[in-house]
Amino acid sequence: MKWEQRIPELLKRYDALTERLADPAIFSDPTSLREVGREHAELTPAVEAARRLARVRAQLGEARELAETSDDADLRELAQAEVESLAAEEIAVAESLRQLLLPRDPLADRAAVLEIRAGTGGDEAGLFAGDLFRMYSRYAERKRWSIELVDVSEGEVGGYKEVVFVVRGKDAYGELRNESGVHRVQRVPATESQGRIHTSAATVAVLPEAEEVDIDLREEELRIDVYRSSGPGGQSVNTTDSAVRVTHIPTGVVVTCQDEKSQHKNKAKALKVLRSRLLDARLAEQEAQRARERKTQVGTGDRSAKIRTYNFPQGRVTDHRIGLTLYRLHDILDGDLDELVQALKLAREAEHLEASPTAA
Numbered sequence: 001m002k003w004e005q006r007i008p009e010l011l012k013r014y015d016a017l018t019e020r021l022a023d024p025a026i027f028s029d030p031t032s033l034r035e036v037g038r039e040h041a042e043l044t045p046a047v048e049a050a051r052r053l054a055r056v057r058a059q060l061g062e063a064r065e066l067a068e069t070s071d072d073a074d075l076r077e078l079a080q081a082e083v084e085s086l087a088a089e090e091i092a093v094a095e096s097l098r099q100l101l102l103p104r105d106p107l108a109d110r111a112a113v114l115e116i117r118a119g120t121g122g123d124e125a126g127l128f129a130g131d132l133f134r135m136y137s138r139y140a141e142r143k144r145w146s147i148e149l150v151d152v153s154e155g156e157v158g159g160y161k162e163v164v165f166v167v168r169g170k171d172a173y174g175e176l177r178n179e180s181g182v183h184r185v186q187r188v189p190a191t192e193s194q195g196r197i198h199t200s201a202a203t204v205a206v207l208p209e210a211e212e213v214d215i216d217l218r219e220e221e222l223r224i225d226v227y228r229s230s231g232p233g234g235q236s237v238n239t240t241d242s243a244v245r246v247t248h249i250p251t252g253v254v255v256t257c258q259d260e261k262s263q264h265k266n267k268a269k270a271l272k273v274l275r276s277r278l279l280d281a282r283l284a285e286q287e288a289q290r291a292r293e294r295k296t297q298v299g300t301g302d303r304s305a306k307i308r309t310y311n312f313p314q315g316r317v318t319d320h321r322i323g324l325t326l327y328r329l330h331d332i333l334d335g336d337l338d339e340l341v342q343a344l345k346l347a348r349e350a351e352h353l354e355a356s357p358t359a360a
Helices: 003-022 024-028 030-069 073-101 123-143 172-179 263-293 329-333 338-355
Strands: 112-118 146-154 160-168 181-187 198-208 222-227 243-248 253-257 306-311 316-319 324-326
Touching (some): 003 073, 030 073, 112 123, 112 172, 112 263, 123 160, 123 172, 123 181, 123 198, 123 329, 146 253, 160 172, 160 263, 306 329, 316 338, 324 338
Antiparallel strands (some): 112 198, 146 160, 222 243, 316 324
16 A cells, blocks of 8 residues: 555554553553553654645645635735745655654664675676675765675686675665675676677675674584685785684584684674674564565565676666666766665665555
């Protein structure tokens, strides 16, 4: 259903809560008083926006009628100016209310753990994985976020077999979560003498950074191995057993980290990524039923699905989940992702509004 159809439900619930708070009997039950008060406070901003929207629309209707029916030319002109002002206010208030009606995502403001892996396509897939890493790095720069490398496995001719990194900043996970999936590139490789277009792929996984309270890791469930790093970092990295491999025995999940010179720091980073992977698996399981009922793949966590194609000969990028095609490939690969990110967020928000049974 459309999000506006939930306004009567919102107002009815708010009125019922207001009546309960006005009943003296509730003060004898501190638990009920606290719960009702909390829900009432959470709904208040949306209710105020809904009432303001109703007032603006009523005023807009009166102004339009006056602009269309008045015999006074000056009055019609004033009414038309008011129509334009109120119409703009209506759009702004409606968008504010729509945002307030969205189910709150408690993970949106978390840091995002990104894992990019070369897929089908050999060396070209590794080069494309490098392009994606640069794209997200440049996007983070534009947003004034920070990036922390966790693990890097370089390709034979450049690029990466795998790169894992953490992006920190306001709403990092909320902005990037829809990037999970298979990214496909169509272009002529530098090594192709016949000028034929090749198709390669890389997978992107975006996980919310987990906190210790989210996932309890018990020592007996972990196997920790140390080894000599083969990655970048200078001679001191390559000549000491600073790299760390952590295996979560119950699930078989393995995380490696060799970016730091310190074994202790590498272990801490690896444990953070392990918690994030386990949290992501738990969230995916919880959302599985709802995901199957959705019309698109936005936010379903299905990383086996092709989500986006980067076509170099045509200079286009197509996101297959929402049918959006942009002919700004080089700008996008340079980190100009805002149009894609916002379109995917709107699609996800619309699905949540359709699927959520309550207004808050």
